[in-house]
Amino acid sequence: MTTDSKKLYIKTYGCQMNVYDTERMVDVMVHEGYTVTETPDDADLIVLNTCHIREKAAEKVYSDIGRLRVMKQKQVKNGGKETLLAVGGCVAQAEGSEIQRRMPVVDMVFGPQTYHRLPEMTKAADKAKQAGERPRIVDTDLSVSEKFDSLSQKPITPKKTAFLTIQEGCDKFCTYCVVPYTRGGEFSRRFEDVMQDAVKLNDAGVLEVTLLGQNVNAYHGMSALGEEWSLARLIRHLADTTDFKRIRYTTSHPGDMTDELIAIHGEVEQCMPYLHLPVQSGSDKIVKAMNRHHTIATYMKTIEDIRKVRPDIALSGDFIVGFPGETDADFQKTMDVVRQVNYAQAYSFMYSARPGTPAAAQDDQVESHVKSERLAELQAELNRQQRAFNDASVGKIMPVLLDRTGKEASHLVGRSPYMQAVYVDVGTEEAAAQHFGKLVDMKIISAGPRSLKGEFVN
Numbered sequence: 001m002t003t004d005s006k007k008l009y010i011k012t013y014g015c016q017m018n019v020y021d022t023e024r025m026v027d028v029m030v031h032e033g034y035t036v037t038e039t040p041d042d043a044d045l046i047v048l049n050t051c052h053i054r055e056k057a058a059e060k061v062y063s064d065i066g067r068l069r070v071m072k073q074k075q076v077k078n079g080g081k082e083t084l085l086a087v088g089g090c091v092a093q094a095e096g097s098e099i100q101r102r103m104p105v106v107d108m109v110f111g112p113q114t115y116h117r118l119p120e121m122t123k124a125a126d127k128a129k130q131a132g133e134r135p136r137i138v139d140t141d142l143s144v145s146e147k148f149d150s151l152s153q154k155p156i157t158p159k160k161t162a163f164l165t166i167q168e169g170c171d172k173f174c175t176y177c178v179v180p181y182t183r184g185g186e187f188s189r190r191f192e193d194v195m196q197d198a199v200k201l202n203d204a205g206v207l208e209v210t211l212l213g214q215n216v217n218a219y220h221g222m223s224a225l226g227e228e229w230s231l232a233r234l235i236r237h238l239a240d241t242t243d244f245k246r247i248r249y250t251t252s253h254p255g256d257m258t259d260e261l262i263a264i265h266g267e268v269e270q271c272m273p274y275l276h277l278p279v280q281s282g283s284d285k286i287v288k289a290m291n292r293h294h295t296i297a298t299y300m301k302t303i304e305d306i307r308k309v310r311p312d313i314a315l316s317g318d319f320i321v322g323f324p325g326e327t328d329a330d331f332q333k334t335m336d337v338v339r340q341v342n343y344a345q346a347y348s349f350m351y352s353a354r355p356g357t358p359a360a361a362q363d364d365q366v367e368s369h370v371k372s373e374r375l376a377e378l379q380a381e382l383n384r385q386q387r388a389f390n391d392a393s394v395g396k397i398m399p400v401l402l403d404r405t406g407k408e409a410s411h412l413v414g415r416s417p418y419m420q421a422v423y424v425d426v427g428t429e430e431a432a433a434q435h436f437g438k439l440v441d442m443k444i445i446s447a448g449p450r451s452l453k454g455e456f457v458n
């Protein structure tokens with residue numbers, strides 16, 4: 001790589017799917033001769049890969065654009081290069097050219113299904129700039145398959161853990177959610193295409209793969225032979241034909257947890273004992289109003305079944321408090337479910353009314369202070385459960401995949417099978433370099449609210 005190569009800065013907001021998309025954008029642009037920079041200041045191209053899920057996430061993008069505008073103005077004043085500013089991801093999909101109307105400093109807007117065209121868009125933008133025009137590029141087409149076909153031809157940046165998107169979009173239309181609008185309808189990638197990417201990751205030395213989808217357990221990819229592949233069958237095939245030591249999948253919808261998939265957790269060694277299964281609320285009335293296509297009883301039955309085949313499974317979930325019409329009694333039902341399930345980890349949010357979604361139009365919105373009180377009560381219990389789960393790990397020996405560097409040069413961080421962050425002090429920077437990327441047995445010696453500390457066995 002030459003030192004005068006162009007620099008790319010990407011900031012990622014939102015879910016793992018956006019993290020995956022960011023990685024793919026990097027692959028695409030590295031192929032074009034770009035290198036990645038950690039600061040926006042010296043970038044030739046800045047990409048904000050945005051999230052529209054809650055108001056706060058979406059608004060944060062605008063304050064970041066505001067800061068970047070000031071940075072760009074300074075650069076121009078000092079006679080420096082003028083950075084291209086692109087907004088991608090789900091806010092871009094939802095708002096399109098409205099972003100450039102509100103923030104004219106934005107040169108390019110593209111959605112989650114068009115980022116493979118980033119090289120062309122960048123070239124067009126550069127050309128416009130050279131001609132003294134303001135590039136006003138907007139590409140928010142929603143057809144998914146072209147994207148994957150194009151991306152599959154690009155080499156990947158090697159790592160030890162990797163995401164692999166197998167399914168995208170959503171047809172469930174939960175009444176609070178923007179995803180069906182920002183990502184489009186449910187789309188399962190073809191079996192052979194998924195396998196081609198999986199083999200590529202395997203050959204690059206990836207040890208842990210996380211299969212991604214908005215509703216990953218609804219995966220039903222077709223093969224060239226016309227066979228339908230379920231997620232369970234795909235996991236089994238990956239376990240049989242690759243060297244992946246660990247296979248994970250996320251996010252699952254409770255309505256699509258088939259018996260076949262549950263059984264996998266007891267049968268496939270590589271399938272990690274961790275399941276993210278969002279219930280959102282513990283009240284049947286609210287779950288129904290959310291259009292979640294499951295009941296609390298069916299959710300609890302799934303948990304029971306999975307614990308039968310994998311008693312040590314770590315469960316995680318998502319919760320929304322203060323959905324329109326949620327009473328104190330409804331909220332207490334959520335607390336009941338939480339106490340019954342006993343989560344190892346969880347994400348909880350105050351309901352955020354999103355433009356264009358049915359729930360936003362309901363007239364029984366919950367007052368903001370009530371939402372905050374409920375969230376505090378819920379999070380106190382979830383934090384207590386997570387802490388107890390972590391405390392129970394102390395003294396145990398478990399394999400940890402050390403795939404990240406820690407706060408100090410001699411620290412490494414990795415994940416336990418149960419998705420807990422485990423850190424270890426290996427003494428020196430040299431030792432850290434030596435152990436980086438290894439899957440090692442570690443003894444857990446202490447626990448904190450969000451992480452564990454381990455030491456090598458032997």
Ligand code: SAH
Pocket residue numbers: 053054176177178179214215251252253278280318319320349350351352353354
């Ligand atoms: N497909 C996944 C979730 C995608 S969004 C699923 O169905 O489980 C991730 C989480 O954000 C959701 O599970 C939900 O808890 C939360 N969320 C989505 N829309 C929201 C909204 N309008 N307000 C608050 N939280 C929301």
Ligand code: SF4
Pocket residue numbers: 170171172173174177178179180214215253
């Ligand atoms: Fe959103 Fe519901 Fe689809 Fe999940 S299942 S992405 S919450 S609409």
Ligand code: F3S
Pocket residue numbers: 013014015016017018050051052053089090178179182183
């Ligand atoms: Fe956000 Fe889009 Fe993911 S709205 S949560 S980045 S699918």
